Amino acid sequence: MEKIKTFTLPKLPYEYDALVPYISEEQLKLHHVKHHQTYVNGANTAFEKIDKARQDNVDIDAKALLKDLSFNIGGHLLHSIFWENMAPPNKGGGGDPSGSIADVLNKEFGSYDRFKKEFTAAAKTVEGSGWAVLAMHPCIGRPLIMQIEKHNVNVYPTFNILMVLDVWEHAYYVDHKNDRPKFIDAFWNVLNWDRVNKNLDLVK
Ligand code: MN
Numbered sequence: 001m002e003k004i005k006t007f008t009l010p011k012l013p014y015e016y017d018a019l020v021p022y023i024s025e026e027q028l029k030l031h032h033v034k035h036h037q038t039y040v041n042g043a044n045t046a047f048e049k050i051d052k053a054r055q056d057n058v059d060i061d062a063k064a065l066l067k068d069l070s071f072n073i074g075g076h077l078l079h080s081i082f083w084e085n086m087a088p089p090n091k092g093g094g095g096d097p098s099g100s101i102a103d104v105l106n107k108e109f110g111s112y113d114r115f116k117k118e119f120t121a122a123a124k125t126v127e128g129s130g131w132a133v134l135a136m137h138p139c140i141g142r143p144l145i146m147q148i149e150k151h152n153v154n155v156y157p158t159f160n161i162l163m164v165l166d167v168w169e170h171a172y173y174v175d176h177k178n179d180r181p182k183f184i185d186a187f188w189n190v191l192n193w194d195r196v197n198k199n200l201d202l203v204k
Contacts, residue, residue: 006047007040007073009033010080018088022186027174032083035170039075039151046072074151078131078164085163085199087192094189099197101162104136108143116188119165122147123184129168134196135159136203160203163196 012032017025046069053060087093096112097105109115122145123132130153133146137159148154165187172183 007043007076009037009040010083012083014086014088014091018091019086019093019190022089022189023086024175027172030174031166031171032079035168036076036079039072039079042072043069043076070152071150074148074155078148078151078161079166081161082131082164082166085192085195086187086190087195089189092192092194094191095193097193097196099193101193101197101200104143104200119145120181120184123165123167124181126167132165132167134162134164136162136200138203160199162199162203163191 009032012028016029016032019028046065049065050060050069096102102112105112105115109118119132119134126132126147127149129150131146131148131151133148134143135146135156136143137156143162144156144159146154146156146159165184167180167184169178169180172180175186176182
């Protein structure tokens with residue numbers, strides 16, 4: 001059997017200064033190379049512990065280790081989606097949605113403004129560290145806003161993620177200190193609707 005891959009930090013699809021003035025170079029770089037890397041390392045370490053325990057045929061601390069694995073894989077996957085669902089403002093970031101996602105949002109929320117208001121409220125009120133997520137499930141056929149606490153709490157099973165917004169304080173402390181709403185306002189200017197449409201295509 002092929003050796004199981006280890007997780008690696010994905011490259012950003014733009015330069016660290018590409019989202020200025022909405023996200024500063026220092027903030028984006030720290031977020032990517034320090035914070036995201038921590039979850040990559042954490043997921044690899046958790047798997048190493050599991051593999052070692054199986055090799056040595058000893059018990060694993062199931063409760064602690066599986067929680068740790070879920071947290072770190074969740075962190076890695078959500079960040080990977082987050083980088084991709086942003087784009088520089090002069091290269092497709094921001095503006096109003098178009099294509100299929102515009103239709104889906106209008107049908108569900110009545111208007112883009114109403115969606116934006118609900119998603120913003122979700123992002124503002126995530127308790128502690130976490131994410132605001134727009135998700136869809138083919139069996140339900142309507143989009144849902146999720147509040148994911150940490151990286152793995154309150155997740156709907158098997159939902160496809162269309163877009164995410166990281167509202168951990170580490171996502172904005174350099175730029176806005178603890179002012180989460182300011183960061184949420186800035187985010188809409190770098191949201192990559194093309195990518196959200198591509199994610200939506202995968203649901204059908
Ligand atoms: Mn983050």
